[in-house]
Amino acid sequence: MTEISPKLVHTLSLIMVLTSFAAVEARNLRHATVAYLCQALLICGLLAVYSIENTALLYWAVTALVTKAVLVPAFLWRSTEGVPNESRSLIGFGTSSIVAILVLALMYVFTHAHARFFVQSGTYQAATPSTLLSIAETNLAVAFTVFVLGLYAILTRRDAIKTVIGLCLLENGVHLSLVSLAPTIRETALAGISTEVVVTVWLLLYIIGGIRDKFGTTDTSKLSELHW
Amino acid sequence: MHAMVAAVIGVPIAGAVLCLAVRDKASKYIAVLATAVAAAYASAIAAAQSKVTVVFGGLPWLGEGAAKALFGYQVDPLASIMLLAATIIGLVTAIYSFGYVSVGNREHSTSSGQARYFFWLMLFVASMCGIALSPNLLQLLIFWEMTTLCSWALISFYDNEESLKAGMKALIMTSFGGLFFIGGLVWVFSATKSMGFDALALMTPTARAWAFVLFLIAAWAKSAQLPFHTWLPDAMAAPTPISAYLHAASMVKAGVFLVARLLLAGWHLPYDAALLLVVAALVTMFSALYFYFFQSDAKRLLAFSTIAQLGYIMLGLGIGSMGADLATRGAVLHILMHAFAKTLLFLSIGVVAYTQGTRELTKLSGLAAKAPVAAFGFFVGAFALSGVPPLPCFWSKLYMLSGALQLKGSFGPVILVLVMLESLATFGWFLYVGQRIFYGKPANEDPCGIPLSMNAILIALILATILVPIAGIPIAAQIVGL
Amino acid sequence: MFQSNVEITFLVLVVGALISGMSRSWRTAGWVAAVFVGAATVLCWIDVVNVLVGSKTIHHTILHLPLFGTSLAVDLDPLGAGFLLLTIAITFLATIYSIGYMGGEVTEKPLRFYTPLLLFAAGMIGVVSVQDWLAFFLFWELMTLASYVLVVFNREDPVVQRAGLKYFIMTHVASAGLLIAALVLWLKTGSFSFGEQATALKSSTDWLRNTLLALYFLAFATKSGVFPFGDWLPDAYPAAPSGVSAILSGVAGKLGAYGVLRVFWQMMGDSLTRAELMTWGVVIAVFGTVSAFVGGVTAMRENDFKRQLAFSSIGQTGYIYLALGIGIALLRSERLEPIAQLALLGAGFHILNDAVYKSLLFMSAGSVLYSTGTRDLNKVGGLAAVMPWAAAAAFVGVLSLSGLPPTNGFASKWVIYQSSISAGLEFAPFLIMAIVAFFAGLSTFAYSLKFFYGTAFLGTPSAEREPKRLPRTMTIAQVVLAAICVIVGMVPATAVKLVSSAFQLDNHALYRISSYGALSTQPHIHPLAAYWNPVGLAIALGVCVLFAEFIRTVGRPGKREVPNWYCGEEHVEHEVRFRAQDFYSAFNEIFAKVYPRLPAPRLPGVKKLRSVLDFDEWLYQPITASGRRIITKISRSHAGVPQLYIIWQIAGMGIVLAILLFTIR
Structure with a gap:
């Protein structure tokens, strides 16, 4: 049985930050989709790496490959057909980059200072190898950043497609933290698989398609007619 | 007995489900068939004259003891009276609706939705039978809320703004009352660990009186008694046969039935609570009477008369709980007698509205020549309602009044005089309204085609109304009060 | 199965009601109804003869009602039998009359007339042949209900509607009192029978007893139309078809008097104290006197002849109640007992006579209405030429109503005056009542003259419409009644015997009766003994008439015919008729306020x-x-x-x- 390489994990997770930033910031929705696809592949890879520790995670990795890396990008691709560019965002690129860097830095400091609290208050008992612990510290920082970037996308991007992408980012952040905090128990895989948002994405995109047909736009700020 | 009880509740439910499965056209046949079967079994149960309580099972998590025995049925004279009213009037309503809910209706031409209509109607019949047969408060509550739901759906049947509003109003006001029912139930259960009707006997007299008042508020709301009476006149937006059923045999009767059930469970109601019951009933009767004189819509007039008549039942129960057995019998008998008289009135007015397209008293005149059966039915109904002998309500009122006279002191004579006054005023006003609608010069020369089913059921109902005391009095005579 | 004819009669009437209702032809339905009522009459009379002549009572139970502690039973005693006799006979004649009357231009179905008519008769028979308050009440209400349907027969007319409404509501309200009284006493005894309830009433407290008696009185006075409880009467009688008016006024109204007799005399006569008897007697007599006065005066004012007769009914009921009151007031008093008996006899006799002549007059009025289509006295005239027999009958009726000898009306009023004056000599208020009643009798004469002579039958015909001839059935009914009027008037002794056997009075104690029908008061009643010999008087009058005719023939007075002179103006003859509204105008001005029409009261704060x-x-x-x-x-x-x-x-x-x-x- 081989050990998990912390370097590999760190690399993969740090690239995740980049991909999520790209997915949030790309004006072209198809580019954003591609960025998201990259991130999905990365998290699949991470899961695969963790399955060294816990074979059950392999099932999750395979499921994630199908849902995150195939189905969700495919849905996004189909629904962005013919409308490559997103509507103008509320906050520009410069601010976004500052926010992303700040969040990452803050989270890094925070997790490395207080990770033990999170880790030990969970199911993750003292028996956990110290390598996993150190991996978890960085991963948590990354997961939080991805999560916040997803939230940031939802809140600041007007385009509904971007909202969906933001939702997927949220999911990825949560999944990353989940797998980092409790890689050794089998139930983690179950929890991960059962929280896949693929159906939600499909539904959202279906509704967005309907909205586009009805209103000719997916700009959420122009949808106030929907309220009663 | 198991099979009969199952049939009385099950057949209408099965019919309801079947109605949803088939098309509009077939639904009415199913409805008539199902209600007829239910009525037949209800008559059989009433004829058997047995007193049985059977319990099958309960809710284990509620704890030991009485909570284990929650679901079953209870057959006794009171249940028989209610069953007869619910199923026979249900059958009459179904047959009448046969012609009424159709394209030929000049007030509300209806071409679709029969399946929905009959679905709810039959569910209604089943729920009322469920109420009648419930052996304890919990089961009664379940069916109670079902009737609220059914009445909501049926009042809103026409889907216009007026009927939707009326349905919502009925729903809100009766479920508001239902909250008190639940409150009372929870209180009684937590205090006695029992949900039986006789559980109140285990409480202290003060607690018992207050718990009873909670149930009473629920019953007031359900039976449209003051101050919750306002939903009933608005509920006239419902199709007329539904109004007939709602008023005569179901929904509002559930309220008085609950009170009767509680009072007949063999415990003594403190005098103050009984006094409250009596006074509220009197106030209701006279307020409703007062409103008679302002109604221009024939159906709203009938609504207020229902409020007053339910006041009679409450009054009878109140006097009964003060110790006059006869009054209790009279009140229970009045449930059945009023059911027939009121249905007759409603169905007659229904014929009028069907042919004339309006229920405004000012626009109706001289219909006796065109709709002789309806005219006759209206007068028989009005006389029956106001207690002209030997028609139904005369006997029930006779019982109640004799009960009132059994009371000690001057209370009884005062009630006697008040009730007489109310009856006579009702009589006079209904006579006046009847003359106004049916006598005089015809308002228009339009011919009116009344479906055979409507006329036939009216004639049958007139006969039944004249004969119903023969069936009802022996059953009521078996009821033993305190 | 059937032990008496009464229940067979009841059944016959109900079946008759159903069968005659099925017919579509008025004529057929009428004859069917007449046959059934005729059969009922024969059956009833057999029982009546058994009871009155054979002096036995019929009593047997039909149906037990243990739930109410009572049973439905036929219970015919002489009092009931007397009323039964009258009721069914008048109803029969009215039915015969209606065959013709309703055969005219009626568009309604016979179901709406003959069915309730026969049920009405059934209700009346039931009322007089039971001795049980629950049954009494049921039949009483059946009677009210059926008669209401008859009153509103012309239901398209709003006036008729109002009349029917008023009638039904007022009598229904009044009969509610009966129910209350019956219930209260039922709770005391557990029985509805007259006898046991009377016992309970006797043992009640004074307060309760008198309250209940008041309720009884109210119910019965309302039914008979005593002023002011009979306010429905002037509206309802004219509204009904005339045959029904005849029954309503002739017999249904008399059942109120039956009730008073039953309660205050038969039930309570033995158990009330003298003071109570006196009080109630005076109350009844006062109401009677007031009715007689108001009825008489108001009838004089009316130009609608059916309404006029309705007011006259109030007046005649007043006489009956006056006599009843005197009878009850003096009951069981040691010295004046014979006067009480005389008064009761007078009441009974007047009930009989009024039933006959009042139904006759309503039929006459119906004939005029049938013939001319109007009830306005100003528009009719000269009908004697069109309907000679009916006119003759009406003449007899008017004489009876006015109480002129030698008709039956005089005979019974004579008895009433006799008793009231005799009583008045002992107790002065009765004398005042007698005087008022006498005055009312004069006004009766005046208004009936107006009806008969003034306009309807004599005088010049009105040109508004060609009068129709009467069907034979109508004429027959009137002639029969007129004949009864004359016969009873000529031979009062027979009728007195009948009444006294119905009332179980000893008529020999009251009168010496001669073989040719003359009556003379027994001296122990009062020293001012009176003698009444109608046959002798009739012979004397006949001789006078013959003598006058003899003088005329012998004297051969010159005779010339001159047209009326209208100051040279030319007039069509019927325009210058002496019209009904011109009668008694001075008199009417004086009494204009006697029966005012009050506006409906307005309630504040509604x-x-x-x-x-x-x-x-x-x-x-x-x-x-x-x-x-x-x-x-x-x-x-x-x-x-x-x-x-x-x-x-x-x-x-x-x-x-x-x-x-x-x-x-």
């Missing part, structure tokens, strides 16, 4: 109370409105921007997390 009771308006609608306002305000936060909702969510999540972290620590 609208206020209504809005107070309308909970929707001030309670529920404000609550729902404010609820809606609050909800609308909350819904403003629903801006339609997804981002905003997400912020809400995040904020919510933050709060939840904060709470969780706080509590977990």
Whole structure:
């Protein structure tokens, strides 16, 4: 049985930050989709790496490959057909980059200072190898950043497609933290698989398609007619 | 007995489900068939004259003891009276609706939705039978809320703004009352660990009186008694046969039935609570009477008369709980007698509205020549309602009044005089309204085609109304009060 | 199965009601009804003869009603039998009359007339042949209900509608009192029978007893139309078809008197104290006197001849009640007992006579109405030429009503005056009543003359419409009644015997009866013994008439015919008739206020109370409105921007997390 390489994990997770930033910031929705696809592949890879520790995670990795890396990008691709560019965002690129860097830095400091609290208050008992612990510290920082970037996308991007992408980012952040905090128990895989948002994405995109047909736009700020 | 009880509740439910499965056209046949079967079994149960309580099972998590025995049925004279009213009037309503809910209706031409209509109607019949047969408060509550739901759906049947509003109003006001029912139930259960009707006997007299008042508020709301009476006149937006059923045999009767059930469970109601019951009933009767004189819509007039008549039942129960057995019998008998008289009135007015397209008293005149059966039915109904002998309500009122006279002191004579006054005023006003609608010069020369089913059921109902005391009095005579 | 004819009669009438209702032809239905009522009459009379002549009572139970502690039983005693005799006979004649009367231009179905008519008869038979208050009440209401249907026969006419409404409501309200009384006493004894309830009434407290007696009196006085309880009467009698008016006035109204006799005399006569008897007797007599006066005076004013007869009914009922009152007041008094008996005899005799001549007069009025189509006395005239027999009968009826000898009306009024004056010599108020009644009798003469002579039958014909001839059935009924009037008037002794056997009075104690029908008061009643020999008087009058005719023939007075002179103006003859409204104008001005038409009272505060009771308006609608306002305000936060909702969510999540972290620590 081989050990998990912390370097590999760190690399993969740090690239995740980049991909999520790209997915949030790309004006072209198809580019954003591609960025998201990259991130999905990365998290699949991470899961695969963790399955060294816990074979059950392999099932999750395979499921994630199908849902995150195939189905969700495919849905996004189909629904962005013919409308490559997103509507103008509320906050520009410069601010976004500052926010992303700040969040990452803050989270890094925070997790490395207080990770033990999170880790030990969970199911993750003292028996956990110290390598996993150190991996978890960085991963948590990354997961939080991805999560916040997803939230940031939802809140600041007007385009509904971007909202969906933001939702997927949220999911990825949560999944990353989940797998980092409790890689050794089998139930983690179950929890991960059962929280896949693929159906939600499909539904959202279906509704967005309907909205586009009805209103000719997916700009959420122009949808106030929907309220009663 | 198991099979009969199952049939009385099950057949209408099965019919309801079947109605949803088939098309509009077939639904009415199913409805008539199902209600007829239910009525037949209800008559059989009433004829058997047995007193049985059977319990099958309960809710284990509620704890030991009485909570284990929650679901079953209870057959006794009171249940028989209610069953007869619910199923026979249900059958009459179904047959009448046969012609009424159709394209030929000049007030509300209806071409679709029969399946929905009959679905709810039959569910209604089943729920009322469920109420009648419930052996304890919990089961009664379940069916109670079902009737609220059914009445909501049926009042809103026409889907216009007026009927939707009326349905919502009925729903809100009766479920508001239902909250008190639940409150009372929870209180009684937590205090006695029992949900039986006789559980109140285990409480202290003060607690018992207050718990009873909670149930009473629920019953007031359900039976449209003051101050919750306002939903009933608005509920006239419902199709007329539904109004007939709602008023005569179901929904509002559930309220008085609950009170009767509680009072007949063999415990003594403190005098103050009984006094409250009596006074509220009197106030209701006279307020409703007062409103008679302002109604221009024939159906709203009938609504207020229902409020007053339910006041009679409450009054009878109140006097009964003060110790006059006869009054209790009279009140229970009045449930059945009023059911027939009121249905007759409603169905007659229904014929009028069907042919004339309006229920405004000012626009109706001289219909006796065109709709002789309806005219006759209206007068028989009005006389029956106001207690002209030997028609139904005369006997029930006779019982109640004799009960009132059994009371000690001057209370009884005062009630006697008040009730007489109310009856006579009702009589006079209904006579006046009847003359106004049916006598005089015809308002228009339009011919009116009344479906055979409507006329036939009216004639049958007139006969039944004249004969119903023969069936009802022996059953009521078996009821033993305190 | 059947032990008496009464229940067979009842059955016959009910079956007759159904069968005659099935017919579509008025003529057929009428004859069918007449056959059934005729059969009923024969059957009843057999029983009546058994009871009155054979002096045995019929009593047997038909149906036990253990639930109410009572049973339905036929119970025919002489009093009931006497009324039964009258009721069914008059009903039979009225039915015969109606065959012709209703055969005219009637568009309704016979179901609406003959069925209730026969049920009406059945109800009346039931009322007089039971001795049980529950049964009495049921039949009483059947009677009221059926007669209501008959009163509103011309239901398209709003006047008729109002009349029917008033009639039904007033009598129904009054009979509610009967029910109350019966119930109260039932609770005391557990029985509805007359006898046991009388015992209970006897043992009640004074207060309760007199209250219940008042209820009885109210119910019966309303039915018989005693002023002011009979306010329905002037509207309802004219509204009904004339045959029905005849029954209503002739017999149905008399059943009120039956009730008074039954309660105050038969039931309570032995058990009330003298003071109570006196009080109630005076009360009844006073109401009777007032009725007689008001009826007489008001009838004089009316130009609608059916309404006039209705007021006259009030007046004649007044006579009956006067006599009843005197009889009850003096009952069981040691010295004046014979006067009481005389008064009761007078009441009974007048009931019989009034039934005959009043139904006759209503039939006459119906004939005029049938013939001319109007009830306005100003528009009719000269009908004697068209309907000679009916005119002759009406003449007899009018003489009877006015109480002129030698008709039956005089005979019974004579007895009443006799008794009231005799009583008045002992107790002065009765004398005043007698005088008032005498005055009313004069006005009766005046108004009936107006009806007969003034316009309808004599005088010049009105040109408004060609009068129709009467069908034979109508004429026959009137002639028969007129014949009875004359016969009873000529031979009063037979009728007196009949009445006294119905009332179980010893007529020999009251009268010496000669073989040719003359009556003379027994001297022990009063020293001013009176003698009445109608046959002798008739012979004397006949001789006078013959003598006058003889003088005329012998004297051969010159005779010339001259047209009336109208100051040279030319007039059509019927325009210058002496019209009904010109009669007694001075008299009417004096008594204009006797029976005013009051406007409907207006109640204050009606609208206020209504809005107070309308909970929707001030309670529920404000609550729902404010609820809606609050909800609308909350819904403003629903801006339609997804981002905003997400912020809400995040904020919510933050709060939840904060709470969780706080509590977990």
